[in-house]
Amino acid sequence: MPIVVEPSLPPPPLGGLRALVAGVESLAAARRDGVLCVVVGSSGSTYRKPGALVLLDAAGVRVGALSGGCLEAELEARARDVLANGSAQSARFDTSGDEDRVFGSGTGCGGSIDVLLLPLPASNAPLRRALRAADARDVELVLDFVTDGERLGSGEACAGDERYRFDERGGAVDDDIAFATTGHVRVAPAPRVLLLGAGPETRPLLALTRLLGWRVELAEHRERWLRFATGSGIDDEHRDGPDRLADVVAATRFDAALVMNHNLDLDARCLRALAASAVPYVGLLGPAARRDELLAEIGDARDALRARLHAPIGLRLGGEGAEAIALAIVAQLQQEFARAAHA
Template sequence: MNDITGAVQDDGGLRAVLRALRTSPLPRCVLAVVVATEGSTYRKPGALIVLPAQGARVGWLSGGCLEAELEAAAADVLREGRARHLRMDTRGDDDLLFGSASGCRGVVELLLMPVDETSPLLAALRRLDTSARLELTLSADGAGEAANDTGSWQWPASATSAPGRWSLSLRAPERLLLLGAGPESMPLLRLAHLLGWSVEVVESRARWHAALTSADALHRDTAEVPALLETRRFAAAVVMSHHFSRDLAALRHAAAGEIGWVGLLGPIARRDALLAELDADLRARLLPRLQAPVGLRLGGEGPEAIALSIMAALQSRSGT
């Protein structure tokens, strides 16, 4: 039997869930979808958790206090082959003393659905990486539909009729483009994946390729950059080759493109020298989107600390 957890040990967030669901053929499992919340909750509507018949859960519902109840409910769903609406209420004193003991004072509602390789919902989720969003409509009896700009899917109820219908919008994992590589690349890739980002790298110098094997895509020809910026959906780019002319070319491409957040690695004097080489029009287009020097001031030095500061800046972007 395929193990859905083995391939996702270095991933986090929605990225980990989607990678687990790309296991082919997918073993029998339950997909839990947070459909509504009230008060203080660890996860919000649209969060996904995969609970396989065999193996470890992928994704979290809480800090651990609600997982036992969720796993027990998922076992029932697998045994019966029917969807289930689950409501967890931690607002009362009874829950604090005799229930989850979390003290979070919130309500989380989930729809648990059995899925396998033939499930239309699985097909829809496997296409989420190729589209910015997936619109879901789910009913308490397990029926639902999904749609994005690549197609639409529908599936029938798997349980008796029950009140409850929810509309959710799932956003695909954020996509990061690294223009150039250096000693920060490997820790940055690891941190980005743990935080749920997809990462593509453009680097033609062969000496860095061994450090980039975990990238979602490695582009070895810098001539590909204009096409990448035109055809891919990148939330952010970081210019980080440690080479002046390479970084200058990358900044020109980034300035001409539409990426809303561009980071530049290096000190202020180097930034100013690079900007002085840009045409006035390109410089004016780039400056509102540029963070340079890239990263938050967290303290520390060396590749790992720099990678952490870059990821912290990326996570703190408005809307992330």
């Protein structure tokens, strides 16, 4: 029976940190100033936690969210003030008391959130360069800020061994100028996933992972199966076959590898290679009986996989078909990534 693949479509839009970096670059290309809002503290129940980023310009929020929509109007007003004055500001949004229910946002969330609103000048913004560097190098971004006083909003950003210093107006600062930072946040790089094999699940899987801002690479050497990934927004492709898989996983950080070849022999070869790798999450598509057959086939390699192997892959959400499978896989991955981030 022939494989029917839909005509190539534009890749789904990006989300998450990658969308914010793209938005920052878009503002710079258009020579428009922006405002980067950084959550530097929170208490109680809040929509976003420290390290969350939101990008705004004169028209309002471009990328990200501070709340479910109830705080954005005030955030946009504050950002317009930053754009007009050219200097950073701090803001606290408190939804914990009775006054907020009657006179404020009315959310009833019961928490507070502290935000720095930092200018991103179109001409020369070290923060923009730091975001770009962290994204390109796939490293954590470490941000330190002055959170009060005359130099509020100044600080430095570190992307690996690269350091970018900025003043309260978002401009560059010489290394010999000292300031005492009192706020510290970390922004993790986007999760990175390796798909081993393409199939009917690839397109819906890529739609969801791109909306979450993950980086996804594909290892697939079979031409007819590659058609499932055409136009899906894969970040990189590896077409050398499973015998070169060890080189792929050794060269790049992967948070997860998903074995989805729809072929027993290829899946077994991939599992052997992953058993010798440091990839912390290995997912295997297919029913439990198929899993057991594969584990028996790979012999002693299964012992190195047991603590990392998720098979059958995906949360048991119910439903059937490629879209339901993709949703179950992404839901389990999101759960695992969140757990690892808070470990």
